Amino acid sequence: GENVEQHPSTLSVQEGDSAVIKCTYSDSASNYFPWYKQELGKRPQLIIDIRSNVGEKKDQRIAVTLNKTAKHFSLHITETQPEDSAVYFCAATGGNQFYFGTGTSLTVIP
Amino acid sequence: KAGVTQTPRYLIKTRGQQVTLSCSPISGHRSVSWYQQTPGQGLQFLFEYFSETQRNKGNFPGRFSGRQFSNSRSEMNVSTLELGDSALYLCASSFARGNEQFFGPGTRLTVL
Secondary structure: OOOOEEEOOEEEEEOOOOEEEEEEOOOOOOOEEEEEEEOOOOOOEEEEEEEOOOOEEEEOOEEEEEEOOOOEEEEEEOOOOHHHOEEEEEEEEOOOOOEEOOOEEEEEEO | OOOOEEEOOEEEEOOOOOEEEEEEOOOOOOEEEEEEEOOOOOEEEEEEEEOOEEEEEOOOOOOEEEEEOOOOOEEEEEOOOOHHHOEEEEEEEEOOOOOOOEEOOOEEEEEO
């Protein structure tokens, strides 16, 4: 089955700096890659996603890049703000089960 | 549209008991997946249902089971509860398999 690895497990940045979280996957059949943000005590929320026919997608301060050849995808958050502090999960699916990374705890220091 | 709902939100049980959790997907969504989340852990996949059929099952013992009804609502059951079953149980729904998945608020189960 698919194996998704996520790094780093924790990340601290100064407010205004950029944050990058990376994930790798193993199954070349995976074609959909969402990113979720989970604030403390809340449900995971879909923040951005990308499909395998696209290399990059942006939504305001967040962007996701996908390298199908290397089987890795990354989340980029620019101009970080304290409210970006949360746990971020990447995931991959080939059309059935979703496989999640182990999460990255992001702390934005004011 | 109303989001994914889960009931109950909180549950306290003792070892050896059984529990049933319910998930109502977003209207029109036919795929429901269940996950277990423990402190410091990621999302551990339990099972996925689509059109009332279990399509995938994660690496959990047979004490964990589930089902999906014709209206796409899903239930999961855990029998003979163990202390290690204490966790946040999340369900997520999507329109079709492999589409955007939306999570419910979760049921926090505490086993004493």
